[in-house]
Amino acid sequence: MGLLALLLALAVGYGIYEFLHSLASKEATPENPVAAHEVIRTALATLTFAGAVLAGVYAYRKQRLAEGDAHRADDKQLAERFTTAADQLGHDQAAVRLAGVYAMARLADDWIEQRQVCVDVLCAYLRMPYEPNPEAASTASVGESLSSTPAAYKEGEREVRLTIIRTIRSHLQPQAPTSWSACNFDFTRATFDxxxxxxxxxxxxxxxxxxxxxxxxxxxxxxxxxxxxxxxxxxxxxxxxxxxxxxxxxxxxxxxxxxxxxxxxxxxxxxxxxxxxxxxxxxxxxxxxxxxxxxxxxxxxxxxxxxxxxxxxxxxxxxxxxxxxxxxxxxxxxxxxxxxxxxxxxxxxxxxxxxxxxxxxxxxxxxxxxxxxxxxxxxxxxxx
Structure with missing residues (x-):
């Protein structure tokens, strides 16, 4: 692309020079012998200007391409972070699920375009069947509104859920560094302990x-x-x-x-x-x-x-x-x-x-x- 722009500039400059030189040759007289020098000076100035314009266009296009590559790289990295956080939220161990909560929250802060999606994932976690009392696992579960099978009790699950709620609360405070106040929150049929x-x-x-x-x-x-x-x-x-x-x-x-x-x-x-x-x-x-x-x-x-x-x-x-x-x-x-x-x-x-x-x-x-x-x-x- 750069070589093509340079050749085009040279061709345009040479064309302008030949045109002005032929015109000056017709107008030159013994009384005005410097007309050819003026033509050369004008042609060089025109060529310099054209080269500068084309160089600027090339630099701008190169910057845009670089920014596009960087943006695609950022999107890929954010998508990978989303997959990792989602996998952590589905882990059997409560400690890993807690890490997933914080990872998803940080991603929501960084990924403005997909912030609502990250918030939706945290809300969806709270909507999942939940058994707050291990002794009630054999009886009717509060999660039966979502599933015909009673939800099994998970060690540390209450702390994971409370952490999600605390994380949401911290982002809804008026002084929050990154606010989620404009987001929608869907806790339909969730169980709150x-x-x-x-x-x-x-x-x-x-x-x-x-x-x-x-x-x-x-x-x-x-x-x-x-x-x-x-x-x-x-x-x-x-x-x-x-x-x-x-x-x-x-x-x-x-x-x-x-x-x-x-x-x-x-x-x-x-x-x-x-x-x-x-x-x-x-x-x-x-x-x-x-x-x-x-x-x-x-x-x-x-x-x-x-x-x-x-x-x-x-x-x-x-x-x-x-x-x-x-x-x-x-x-x-x-x-x-x-x-x-x-x-x-x-x-x-x-x-x-x-x-x-x-x-x-x-x-x-x-x-x-x-x-x-x-x-x-x-x-x-x-x-x-």
Missing amino acids: GGYLQGSLFQGTVSFGGAEFSGRSFYFGGADFSAGRVYFGGANFSGGRVDFRGAKFSGASVDFTGAKFSAGSVYFGGAEFSGGTVTFTGAKFSGGTVTFTGAKFSGGTVTFTGAEFSGGSVDFRGAKFSRGSVDFTGAKFSAGSVDFGRAKFSGGTVIFIDAVYSGGTVDFEDVTGAPQNWGPFPPTDSGG
């Missing part, structure tokens, strides 16, 4: 659909859902606790549609809802609790449309409503309770249109302000 995501910034979608919370607590304390969406649809709370203490919902949504609360709890104490929504449509409360003690609603909405309360409770004691609303349209109360004791209303609404009461209670004792109530209240209501 505890974990912490406090202070995390969610800008994408997070799914806990059908997840199992049957033991230890899972914390979202102080998390910011200003631009994200969290889905708990169909999740099963049978002993675990999900804690949103002090979380901020300003435009985001948290969806518990169809979730089942048989013994677990969800805690929103001190959370701030300024435009965000929390949906419990069709949720079933047969023993679990949802607590909004001290929460602030200034435009946010909490919906329990069609929810069934047959033993569970929802607690709004001390909550502050300035523009927010709570909607129990079509809810069924057979044994559960809803408590608005000492709540403060300055423009908020509580809606009970078509709600059905056959034993449940709704308490408005010591409420400050006058909530705008739509729909009938049960006879057991002690305050309203």
Whole structure:
């Protein structure tokens, strides 16, 4: 390529020289004998310029080719790192799987184009069948939602899973050197044996659909859902606790549609809802609790449309409503309770249109302000 460019430059320069020389020969006179020298000077200048341009083009093309080779080499190396990390995550020994977690996380930091893929692999690991209790291996497994065969207990597996959650949390902090906040996280039907995501910034979608919370607590304390969406649809709370203490919902949504609360709890104490929504449509409360003690609603909405309360409770004691609303349209109360004791209303609404009461209670004792109530209240209501 370089030789061809040089020959082309020489040919063009020689052509220009011959043309100008013949022209100068016709114009030369005894009174102007230096015309030929001017032609030579002009031709040399033109040739030099043409050579410089072609040399620049050649250098640029050579640099682009070198960069392309380097990029392909980098992609190959990153792909090899991905394969190695994935193999480690599938290893029988917990120590090797832990190394795979860290390797995949480092790769996600380095490989921007495939960061979501690396995050998907870590999330997929948590979605795999998991037996947290070795003594329960012979009974129904929590992993049966993914496989008809109970998951076998693995030594050190809980630590591997908690490490994945900690790694994700560290990359969701506002001050994280490399942020994963814009990524989506799919924990559908995963089993959680505890974990912490406090202070995390969610800008994408997070799914806990059908997840199992049957033991230890899972914390979202102080998390910011200003631009994200969290889905708990169909999740099963049978002993675990999900804690949103002090979380901020300003435009985001948290969806518990169809979730089942048989013994677990969800805690929103001190959370701030300024435009965000929390949906419990069709949720079933047969023993679990949802607590909004001290929460602030200034435009946010909490919906329990069609929810069934047959033993569970929802607690709004001390909550502050300035523009927010709570909607129990079509809810069924057979044994559960809803408590608005000492709540403060300055423009908020509580809606009970078509709600059905056959034993449940709704308490408005010591409420400050006058909530705008739509729909009938049960006879057991002690305050309203």
